[in-house]
Amino acid sequence: MKQMEVTIMGQSYLLGCPEGGEAALAKAVSQVDREMSAIRDSGRVKARERIAVLAALNLAYQLAEGGASAANAQAKSRPLAADNLPDLESLMRRLDEALEHDGKLL
Numbered sequence: 001m002k003q004m005e006v007t008i009m010g011q012s013y014l015l016g017c018p019e020g021g022e023a024a025l026a027k028a029v030s031q032v033d034r035e036m037s038a039i040r041d042s043g044r045v046k047a048r049e050r051i052a053v054l055a056a057l058n059l060a061y062q063l064a065e066g067g068a069s070a071a072n073a074q075a076k077s078r079p080l081a082a083d084n085l086p087d088l089e090s091l092m093r094r095l096d097e098a099l100e101h102d103g104k105l106l
Contacts, residue, residue, distance in 0.1 A: 006025070006026070008036060009048070039054050
């Protein structure tokens, strides 16, 4: 297995990657970085853990709504940016409650 160094929201990570999977991993990293940066740049969410959870939820929702091609189209239109999420305050309270028990999500 090959290792690739990638950067997400300014932080470097060393990730394992199967031979020939470099392009797919780079695309995935780009999507995650774009989602996390958009949430951070909205100014409403500061904690990296919360940004990561919201980005994961956005990407999972996009995939559930219609697969990778729909996720790419939706990512461009940004319907689930942090400032557009329904009931963001409720989601933030639930994240706080979940993090309260162990204090560390990632």
